[in-house]
Amino acid sequence: MDNPILELDEVVGGYGRITILHGTSFRVRRGAIITIIGPNGAGKSTVFKAIFGLLNLSSGTIRFNGTDITGWSPRRLLEAGIVYVPQGRNIFPELSVRHNLEFGAVAAGPDITDMPARIEAALDRFPSLRQKADQQASTLSGGQQKQLEIMRGLLLDPKLILIDEPSIGLSPLLVQETFGILTDLRNRGVTILMVEQNARSALEMSDEGLVLELGRTRMQGPAREILHDPRVAQLFLGGAMAEVE
Amino acid sequence: MAEFIAYLIAGLATGAIYALAAIGFTLVWQTSQTINFAQGEFVMLPAILILAMVGFLGAPFWLATVLGIALFVLLFGWGFKIVIVDPMIRHGVLPLAIATMALAIIMKEGAKDGFSAEAQNFPSFLPVQTISLGGVSISLQHIAIILVACAAIGGLQWFVTRTKTGRQMQAAAQNPNVALVLGIPVARMVMLTFLINAGLAALASVLISPIYLAKFSNGEVIGLFAFIAAIVGGFNQVRGALAGGLIVGVIDSLAAAYISTSYRLAVPLVLLVIIILVKPEGLFGRKEERRV
């Protein structure tokens, strides 16, 4: 893989004395959607925390565009063009939708002068956000909250998005809509590294798949191959695999 | 009736002081799980520092006030966080709370030994006359305290909800992990709440000391009532702490007037017990939530 946007090289780290990542290595191709799958507790979210400077690493290197970003603060990573949308609910329910959205601009440099216009455009992207702009974010549905989080992450025009289980708790229709947003972004040149439990749908819209197990990369390859690999099918995609074929 | 109104206003004035202390108390609780048992001493000490500056440095009162407040905010806003909170919170909420109890004793005894064991007159910046309104004699000082405290609280509320920095402070209090991921300078926002807490305590000190006089032991009652006010108000927001402070102040004042001066301390405690039994999340609180 020439000139990957992100490289993890033998990353070792965890929480306190417990090691979760036992030498995790992989490369992320520029302009692709890559989905990480793996059993619960495999360390998928922990990989994202490691990349985003939220985990103490005992060894290993993380490179972004060839630059060593190991141990950089979230702020610095945001400025460099990486955003992270963690698993679960990441909004401030009592603040208004607009004020929640504005937090996406906290790390904006002084050279970004069109932020107000970007915020308006983000609200216009979804009628529900525009309609509830001045109401508490808690009045949004789960899917709308996720849309808010994604739009918030896009204000800085990131080059790489780390998104952890965006489809959790969403109806199938909203999952398709959310995946649609991500596909649009990829088509505009943004690289997306995603973790998904909804492995089948996620792999179907991805360029590559990556299987993580016990904090190590077990498999990486074109999404179709991962999707059709019998071992993966058995482990993560449920027994229904054969019927789909 | 005239008497009742006078007690009511006096209660609102001391209640406003409790509210200032209670708001600072909830702010540092929300952003850093600090239960500051020295909060009463935080209100006691600035007046002593100011008098010490007048006494030892011969500074004019206004200058001593400015310097005393600045020194207090430096030592008990910034210094308190760096020296006590940051090292202790790593071991948990309880060790930190106990450390603040120790700090309270040190501050109290320090003020007694280092300055004076006697109550000292403290000049007022506010009018001290009493006016008569329709047969009710009203202390202008009480009215002024209520106005100044409410203006400060209103200003704080405006800052927290209407400014970008204030909202970042809310975000850091409500969900520090998400705030960090967004690039919000969480550590700086937490420090800001400690500086605000010290500033509110200093303001309370300057307002209350002309009435209670400046004395090393003043923190005991103020700290207790601020604590009760914070719990009554719900422990998690400016609005609740304000209401809690005013309620406790009024109840204390009326209890002293109509029940008994010797048992007055017990009445707000009874209120506290009732609240804990009936509405444990406080009058304005929501269950399991933290916010500014």
Ligand SMILES: Nc1ncnc2c1ncn2[C@@H]1O[C@H](COP(=O)(O)OP(=O)(O)OP(=O)(O)O)[C@@H](O)[C@H]1O
């Ligand atoms: N903050 C934490 N402190 C201690 N251990 C943690 C922490 N977060 C996660 N772990 C542990 O690290 C391991 C990996 O967790 P991680 O969240 O990365 O898994 P995951 O692959 O994302 O799982 P899931 O699919 O359930 O989200 C788990 O055993 C978990 O218990």
Ligand SMILES: [Mg+2]
């Ligand atoms: Mg996870």
